[in-house]
Amino acid sequence: MSLRRSPIGCPIRSICLFFKRAKVLPLHKENIHRKSSRRTKTIYLIGEGTGETIDKIARASLAQFLCEDLKVKKFFQVRSKEQIRKISNGASEDGALIAFSIVEPSLRDFLIEETRSCGIKAIDVIGDFIVQLSMFLEEKPMEVPGRQHVLNEEYYRRIEAINFAVKHDDGKQPQGLRVADMIFVGLSRTGKTPLSTYLAHQGWKVANVPLHPDMTPPPELFQVDQHRIFALIINVETLVKVREARLRQVGLTPDARYADPVRISDEIDWCKAFYEQNPGWHVIDVSDKAIEEAAASILNIYQSKKRSKSRI
Amino acid sequence: MSLRRSPIGCPIRSICLFFKRAKVLPLHKENIHRKSSRRTKTIYLIGEGTGETIDKIARASLAQFLCEDLKVKKFFQVRSKEQIRKISNGASEDGALIAFSIVEPSLRDFLIEETRSCGIKAIDVIGDFIVQLSMFLEEKPMEVPGRQHVLNEEYYRRIEAINFAVKHDDGKQPQGLRVADMIFVGLSRTGKTPLSTYLAHQGWKVANVPLHPDMTPPPELFQVDQHRIFALIINVETLVKVREARLRQVGLTPDARYADPVRISDEIDWCKAFYEQNPGWHVIDVSDKAIEEAAASILNIYQSKKRSKSRI
Incomplete structure (x- = not known):
């Protein structure tokens, strides 16, 4: 054929x-x-x-x-x-x-x-x-193109991490939280999904769980090592801007309740109070930060925690 | 606080x-x-x-x-x-x-x-x-760090593309196929999910639909522009290797039916025959290719199709 x-x-x-x-x-x-x-x-x-x-x-x-x-x-x-x-x-x-x-x-x-x-x-x-x-x-370069993309065990680990992130996006399959390297929690449009897939492409097993005043997070979230949880926080101005951009992208008018500053301010206040009840979580301010920048901050914390743990 | x-x-x-x-x-x-x-x-x-x-x-x-x-x-x-x-x-x-x-x-x-x-x-x-x-x-460089990460409309479009790819992974929400830039179809472990999120991070709206001899693809797949569909094919050796790696990653023994060469060979034969019934699809051989390499091939075809269309 x-x-x-x-x-x-x-x-x-x-x-x-x-x-x-x-x-x-x-x-x-x-x-x-x-x-x-x-x-x-x-x-x-x-x-x-x-x-x-x-x-x-x-x-x-x-x-x-x-x-x-x-x-x-x-x-x-x-x-x-x-x-x-x-x-x-x-x-x-x-x-x-x-x-x-x-x-x-x-x-x-x-x-x-x-x-x-x-x-x-x-x-x-x-x-x-x-x-x-x-x-x-003190070595001659090989001068062979494409050597970056070796399909070794590390490559397959990275592929597995990407599949893991997509399967454990938006609170899905909460039983998987226990094997995640990092877990992101936050309100809608704080960048949980892009952050998860971005870090997954670097080989990290990442899950994310949405938070909302009217929703109860899955019990598994509180059963895992709490220091692996990164709690995303954002200021009102940025979240209004991000949600308005979202509405434009999907072709809706920006006056929807979803991007209402008063409502968003209430959501953020609730979120901050919720984070205070969970002192083990790392709070990450993602206001005006691109996902690449937020990811760099998160990796900095994750790696330093890991190093200090290995020294104990 | x-x-x-x-x-x-x-x-x-x-x-x-x-x-x-x-x-x-x-x-x-x-x-x-x-x-x-x-x-x-x-x-x-x-x-x-x-x-x-x-x-x-x-x-x-x-x-x-x-x-x-x-x-x-x-x-x-x-x-x-x-x-x-x-x-x-x-x-x-x-x-x-x-x-x-x-x-x-x-x-x-x-x-x-x-x-x-x-x-x-x-x-x-x-x-x-x-x-x-x-x-x-003929311009002086600005010498300002972090200028790569401007949160403009293009950035938000990219974020939207990432959310789209995750929401439309593995055949979910098939009604979204009509607005996808590209759609990937293929057997299990041909790299549909990593390819989708990789290209989504570059701003492409990508959906993927799994194929299997025992499954009927959603009717929406045949209602969209067929030239936007990329059909992933792979040789038996690579697919056995990839599925064995998958079993190792999740801690299962490699003798499971999932990585059985005879069964995989049958699946691939069925898949090739199915692709022949859909002559509008672009068949992409992903054997021994890293996702970055497969993505480069796909973008080459997508862009040249787009250019030839715009010339008509």
């Missing part, structure tokens, strides 16, 4: 993304002039694998610029000279800057030659770091 | 991680000697925010080395000179290499001075790239 296959090794596919970010420039004359007189700049990101590394580096670096008229074109799974040639020609036409992460030597050298002959700049974003590591480790 | 707060700005907390990877060195005498005579090397990763960027770069770069006796210590949310001083002293004692990602100028300069006076090497992993970007964009 013939099955259509995934396109590894097929002709290049590019993705055009406009990195969106908050615009902080005030709207005075000088800035309007500056914006309109400036041509759109283009950056090409090239990776030989999934493109995660180059994407992460580009996002972190570009966040340091306003770059209002910037176009980012991504090319991943680039594994042939033919692909490199086409991309270089495109970059030359666009007058683009190329940022790449390619470890396979002949492909990397070819890219450098091609871009040089096209007169465009290409930056090897982790090449220098690999050279420095090589000197420090 | 007083609530315990998350530890931003609190004393440094470090996490010791041993990056695990498949060991490929054969166990002959020379290698045993090499391993035992070599001292453990230590790398310090320092980030001023969540540490995601430095972590990603380190993982990608270290994957190019065997570095069997390597210890990696991570320090994130580093925002004070006091923290830098303590970390530098620790690194000096360990004879470590420091890799850092700090954009705040006074902190970055302080780190460079401190490590220089301690006689250890510190590498600014994205500093050079930011300088190159600055020249290309």
